[in-house]
Amino acid sequence: MRLATICLRNLSHRKLRTSLCIFGVAIATCFIVAVGAITYRYVEIITELNIFFRGKIVVVPRDAIVIQGFPLGGTFPQSAIYDISRINGVRKVTPMVVVFEFNVRENPNVIPINVTIGLPVKEWPLIIGSATLKGRMPLKNSTDEVIVGCSIADQYGISVGSKINIKGREFNVCGIVEGPSALLTRSIIMGLEKAQDVFGYPLLINMAIVDFDNNAVQDGIASEIENNLKYVMALTSEERNILTKPIIDFAVSWGLTIQAILLSLSMVLTAIVGIMSVSERRKDFATLDALGARSSYIFRIILLENSITGFVGSLLGIVFGTIIAAFLASFYTTIPFNQFLSSLVSIPQPLYIVEVIGLVTAVCCVGGIIPAIKASKIRISEILKAEY
Amino acid sequence: MKIKTVDLTRIYKMGSSEIVAVNKVSIEVNENQIVAIVGPTGSGKTTLLNLIGLNDYPTSGKIFIDSIDTTLLPASERRKIRLFHIGFIFQSFNLLPTLTALENVELPMALAGKPEEEQKKRASELLETVGLSDRAYHRPKELSTGEMQRVAIARALANNPKVIIADEPTGELDSKTAKEIISLLFNISKNERKTVIAATHDEKIVNFADVIYTIYDGKIKLKMKNL
Numbered sequence: 001m002r003l004a005t006i007c008l009r010n011l012s013h014r015k016l017r018t019s020l021c022i023f024g025v026a027i028a029t030c031f032i033v034a035v036g037a038i039t040y041r042y043v044e045i046i047t048e049l050n051i052f053f054r055g056k057i058v059v060v061p062r063d064a065i066v067i068q069g070f071p072l073g074g075t076f077p078q079s080a081i082y083d084i085s086r087i088n089g090v091r092k093v094t095p096m097v098v099v100f101e102f103n104v105r106e107n108p109n110v111i112p113i114n115v116t117i118g119l120p121v122k123e124w125p126l127i128i129g130s131a132t133l134k135g136r137m138p139l140k141n142s143t144d145e146v147i148v149g150c151s152i153a154d155q156y157g158i159s160v161g162s163k164i165n166i167k168g169r170e171f172n173v174c175g176i177v178e179g180p181s182a183l184l185t186r187s188i189i190m191g192l193e194k195a196q197d198v199f200g201y202p203l204l205i206n207m208a209i210v211d212f213d214n215n216a217v218q219d220g221i222a223s224e225i226e227n228n229l230k231y232v233m234a235l236t237s238e239e240r241n242i243l244t245k246p247i248i249d250f251a252v253s254w255g256l257t258i259q260a261i262l263l264s265l266s267m268v269l270t271a272i273v274g275i276m277s278v279s280e281r282r283k284d285f286a287t288l289d290a291l292g293a294r295s296s297y298i299f300r301i302i303l304l305e306n307s308i309t310g311f312v313g314s315l316l317g318i319v320f321g322t323i324i325a326a327f328l329a330s331f332y333t334t335i336p337f338n339q340f341l342s343s344l345v346s347i348p349q350p351l352y353i354v355e356v357i358g359l360v361t362a363v364c365c366v367g368g369i370i371p372a373i374k375a376s377k378i379r380i381s382e383i384l385k386a387e388y
Numbered sequence: 389m390k391i392k393t394v395d396l397t398r399i400y401k402m403g404s405s406e407i408v409a410v411n412k413v414s415i416e417v418n419e420n421q422i423v424a425i426v427g428p429t430g431s432g433k434t435t436l437l438n439l440i441g442l443n444d445y446p447t448s449g450k451i452f453i454d455s456i457d458t459t460l461l462p463a464s465e466r467r468k469i470r471l472f473h474i475g476f477i478f479q480s481f482n483l484l485p486t487l488t489a490l491e492n493v494e495l496p497m498a499l500a501g502k503p504e505e506e507q508k509k510r511a512s513e514l515l516e517t518v519g520l521s522d523r524a525y526h527r528p529k530e531l532s533t534g535e536m537q538r539v540a541i542a543r544a545l546a547n548n549p550k551v552i553i554a555d556e557p558t559g560e561l562d563s564k565t566a567k568e569i570i571s572l573l574f575n576i577s578k579n580e581r582k583t584v585i586a587a588t589h590d591e592k593i594v595n596f597a598d599v600i601y602t603i604y605d606g607k608i609k610l611k612m613k614n615l
Contacts, residue, residue: 002498002504012486286482287478288499290443291470291476291499291543292470292471293471293499294499381435381444
């Protein structure tokens with residue numbers, strides 16, 4: 001007879017308690033997964049923003065909050081483009097307007113739900129890059145054509161040739177862009193002048209991309225831009241990463257703290273249930289001892305029972321957690337829940353799932369140490385003395 | 389297997405007071421003997437059996453098993469003796485409630501690390517010996533008290549021990565069932581040449597015993613031999 005058989009029988013014998021304990025672990029795991037998946041995705045989106053403008057200098061307003069070169073707030077005059085382009089070594093300067101939409105159902109939200117990017121039509125490949133494009137690029141100098149991200153297109157049933165209305169202006173959708181960046185999938189790309197007109201940035205921009213000669217020193221050009229134009233920051237790739245690191249670190253540490261609290265709760269829960277279970281089964285453990293079971297055998301029974309509880313609880317928690325993560329993402333982004341269903345399995349990454357299962361199982365196993373020590377110390381003489 | 393105790397004493401401390409459960413008990417049990425330890429409730433029978441069965445440590449005195457002083461043995465050696473050489477039968481059966489009758493009998497063999505097939509085969513044979521082959525897959529709560537004690541007897545014999553220690557084996561049985569259990573236990577013991585040490589109130593057990601020790605207030609008052 002295997003040890004696992006004894007453990008499974010013990011667990012199934014106390015169905016209600018086992019179910020409640022598994023349910024408790026599942027709830028904790030559920031939130032670990034939900035928090036972890038959201039944090040992971042958030043960090044991933046921020047990190048992947050760095051694929052844009054690699055090897056280029058990004059110029060943004062000095063008073064803006066910058067995430068991987070994309071500014072939140074602030075503007076500077078479009079005329080700055082000419083000042084920058086006169087700097088020695090600068091090959092090309094591309095003006096841009098980037099507007100993050102933070103309103104969800106007319107309420108402000110901390111996570112942007114979509115982004116509008118305005119830049120000269122001929123420079124659109126700078127943003128679209130190697131992403132798949134259904135449809136076509138806009139006609140030269142076209143001012144009423146836009147490309148939209150696939151997620152927005154799916155959400156609103158937009159296809160190539162559709163007409164859309166943005167802040168009272170009508171646009172023709174000439175293309176739909178698909179991944180790999182989450183930013184692109186939630187983007188509306190339009191001409192620079194149109195974006196300035198729609199969002200009220202008359203002759204203002206909030207971003208400029210600076211390309212420079214191969215033999216030019218990136219840091220030197222960035223310093224010169226900042227020296228010449230006091231109201232902007234000129235960020236190299238490395239500086240953009242450095243500026244973003246605290247945001248990523250904050251998100252990760254916030255996620256880890258919540259997960260650590262929930263893991264501790266799982267451990268305490270399984271420890272309490274384990275102690276109760278050992279108290280009730282004192283006679284059984286004493287009998288095992290009398291029959292000649294090693295202390296380690298009794299120890300392993302408890303640890304295995306707790307591990308099974310943790311394993312089953314973590315599996316259930318992952319399923320619930322994924323659904324909750326999708327629900328939260330849907331709530332905060334207005335993207336319909338059913339759009340997440342197709343990609344539900346990829347919301348928590350496979351490696352993260354394995355980590356969570358391993359971690360929750362291990363934590364529940366550790367939670368069994370105190371009950372296991374108690375169980376392995378029970379002797380038949382104490383039980384019989386109490387009986388008679 | 390020969391068992392001998394010398395001035396065996398067990399004192400329990402209850403707060404500031406001390407209870408002498410077993411007081412300088414010296415007995416001898418020879419191979420294949422059936423020994424009955426009789427005495428009123430609280431006289432120290434169970435404590436004495438726990439000491440002889442190496443489930444408890446004496447406060448003073450010695451227990452020799454085949455001339456080996458077990459009080460000097462480490463816990464691991466004492467455990468091995470319990471596992472391989474002593475079978476226990478308890479008054480309240482002490483079957484594991486989550487396991488079937490067959491699995492309860494397999495348990496000591498599993499603890500001894502015997503192969504699963506051997507466990508199953510031997511357990512089935514033992515259940516047949518105690519007349520419970522048709523109840524092998526029932527859990528203890530589905531069995532009568534008599535059936536539970538039969539399973540306990542089968543479990544005690546699982547590792548083919550030389551000594552059976554039975555603590556009031558008929559204490560929770562009606563007289564008819566008690567009679568059946570006694571004949572079963574002692575017939576098997578005689579046939580398989582086991583040493584049996586039983587604590588009891590039951591006269592029927594006493595009648596079967598080769599030697600009877602009477603214990604009172606932790607002290608052996610009388611030793612008798614059945615003729």
